[in-house]
Amino acid sequence: MASYILRRILATIPVVAFVMLFVFSLLYITPGDPAAILAGDQATQAEIEAIRTDLGLDRSFPVRFLEWSTGVLQGDFGTSIFTQLPVSTMIAQRVEPTLSLMVVTMVIAIAIAVPLGVLAAWKHGQFVDRAIMLFAVLGFSVPVFVIGYVLAWTLALKLGWLPVQGYTPFSEGPWPWLRSLLLPAFTLATFYIAIIARITRATMLEILQQDYIRTARGKGVSETSVLFVHALRNASVPIVTVVGIGIALVISGAVVIESVFALPGLGRLIVDSILRRDYPVIQAVILIFSFVYVLINLLIDLSYTVIDPRIRY
Amino acid sequence: MTDFPDDPHKFAAAKPMPAILAVPPQRSALLRSIRRHPTMWLGGILLGAVVLMAVFAPLIANQDPAALNPAQRVRPPSAEALFGTDMLGRDIFSRCVYGARVSLIVGLGVALLASAVGMVIGLVAGFTRWADGIIMRVMDGMMSIPAILLAIALMTLMRGGSIFNVILAITLAEIPRVARLTRSAVLSVRELAYVEAAVACGTSRLGIIRQHILPNTLAPITVQATYICASAMITEAILSFIGAGLPTSIPSWGNIMAEGRALWQVKPNIVFFPAIFLSLTVLAVNLLGDGLRDAVDPRLAKRV
Numbered sequence: 099m100a101s102y103i104l105r106r107i108l109a110t111i112p113v114v115a116f117v118m119l120f121v122f123s124l125l126y127i128t129p130g131d132p133a134a135i136l137a138g139d140q141a142t143q144a145e146i147e148a149i150r151t152d153l154g155l156d157r158s159f160p161v162r163f164l165e166w167s168t169g170v171l172q173g174d175f176g177t178s179i180f181t182q183l184p185v186s187t188m189i190a191q192r193v194e195p196t197l198s199l200m201v202v203t204m205v206i207a208i209a210i211a212v213p214l215g216v217l218a219a220w221k222h223g224q225f226v227d228r229a230i231m232l233f234a235v236l237g238f239s240v241p242v243f244v245i246g247y248v249l250a251w252t253l254a255l256k257l258g259w260l261p262v263q264g265y266t267p268f269s270e271g272p273w274p275w276l277r278s279l280l281l282p283a284f285t286l287a288t289f290y291i292a293i294i295a296r297i298t299r300a301t302m303l304e305i306l307q308q309d310y311i312r313t314a315r316g317k318g319v320s321e322t323s324v325l326f327v328h329a330l331r332n333a334s335v336p337i338v339t340v341v342g343i344g345i346a347l348v349i350s351g352a353v354v355i356e357s358v359f360a361l362p363g364l365g366r367l368i369v370d371s372i373l374r375r376d377y378p379v380i381q382a383v384i385l386i387f388s389f390v391y392v393l394i395n396l397l398i399d400l401s402y403t404v405i406d407p408r409i410r411y
Numbered sequence: 412m413t414d415f416p417d418d419p420h421k422f423a424a425a426k427p428m429p430a431i432l433a434v435p436p437q438r439s440a441l442l443r444s445i446r447r448h449p450t451m452w453l454g455g456i457l458l459g460a461v462v463l464m465a466v467f468a469p470l471i472a473n474q475d476p477a478a479l480n481p482a483q484r485v486r487p488p489s490a491e492a493l494f495g496t497d498m499l500g501r502d503i504f505s506r507c508v509y510g511a512r513v514s515l516i517v518g519l520g521v522a523l524l525a526s527a528v529g530m531v532i533g534l535v536a537g538f539t540r541w542a543d544g545i546i547m548r549v550m551d552g553m554m555s556i557p558a559i560l561l562a563i564a565l566m567t568l569m570r571g572g573s574i575f576n577v578i579l580a581i582t583l584a585e586i587p588r589v590a591r592l593t594r595s596a597v598l599s600v601r602e603l604a605y606v607e608a609a610v611a612c613g614t615s616r617l618g619i620i621r622q623h624i625l626p627n628t629l630a631p632i633t634v635q636a637t638y639i640c641a642s643a644m645i646t647e648a649i650l651s652f653i654g655a656g657l658p659t660s661i662p663s664w665g666n667i668m669a670e671g672r673a674l675w676q677v678k679p680n681i682v683f684f685p686a687i688f689l690s691l692t693v694l695a696v697n698l699l700g701d702g703l704r705d706a707v708d709p710r711l712a713k714r715v
Contacts, residue, residue: 116548117552117555120552238641241648243652354649357653358672369653372563372654373654384560
């Protein structure tokens, strides 16, 4: 068990290393010379050369990669071309909205999707099931920013139930914070609900045909207990897996939805940085999102042994 | 538990009986197909309409989608500008009609390219044991960067949005998924008795791939390709929406929406019309994909 955990953690090292190599290569072959940009328009060739030597840009690819990655692992992502601030400072200012958005989204999605999937499997083939599956297909097909505009238009602009745009920090109280996040989080959650509900339904359908479910029903266990204790517990591994895979979609969605709802998070930062061609910031945000994704999936892999004690490595 | 939806006998019984009775065979086959896969037909018809719109865009669009008309800025929908005009006075209806071309080309291009390249990579990984580990680690690494971020990175790298660059960026992000699917299909077929028999008979490796492996992987990959097509359309729209995709000189549903972003609270028509086109097109492709999946593997139809 301990050796499995160790091996699984070690297995993420090549993945992380690949991601870093990939992102660094982008920085390396990006058009435009950072030294020339820093030196400004009036600089002579000699001045540019001096800055290049100063920054260490004249050294070879492996040397620069090693130096850059030790920096990254210590939280040093370089300096923004646009603001001249350390990238890590800019990112630290933007983490809270994005993190809040992701957490609220996940809570909403799981709380809605799992019961829906169980219900659809239980009422298999009936109207409720068809309605839920239709919703799932729609959730797949309508792009997240479209859902965002539709919900913002109806719930916020026309009905005035929720703030249209903007973010209230947690320090100003949990309720205003949650109110500012409900709309974007629910928007992001629709897609997530669709995939989690589909997997929950599919797994539950298979499990509800097992002998032990018939046994449980035969000995008079209540239907709620059969569904949520006997069946759902056994369906949890695929559900947890898809929750982990879906994080990638939440991240992708966050990049767009922060622009729609004017949330000052990492997604907004990367969109602004694209327009400013601020490559160090773009790369740092991509790296951080990828690290988060890898980390969450590592945790999910490790959680299997807790969820299902039959799993032994 | 009274019904067993996965019971193979039930499925066999539902198969049409030989048409001995004198019913016009072709017509009944069509009707039966529509009745059995109504959503697939709905998707097909919707998608057909979008394809026609894209092909005949110059005939349908009543104005030049790129024509600027500063005197007619941000007009509400009217008789001559059906969906209104944007901030530069361009006709949104005509732009939406032309936008279908971008979406379809990107969707189809990415689906074909990603499937082809991903299949080759998957076949190589599934067949050469020493390369398998390396290839799959690289694929894992690529998959651990969320697709949209990978596409953003590649778009900023390639500088300048042409349709080709957009297709390339999204394709690279989609390849690992196809490669994984192909590899797992290869691995599941590779050890089967009939493949072993073919090896024992001295069939060459290429022959085995062509005769035994490809037919078994083609069906799941075709289904996967439709989903890739749908997701590529969404990714293109997102890229153009956030300003990393196509410039507004090439109308795409994503960049039409981007134009309306600042004004959406007062002029929602700029955002909502392209959004409807995009959503319906993606829905059509997804419905088609679901139908295709059911046709390829009827067992899945009952479950997922």
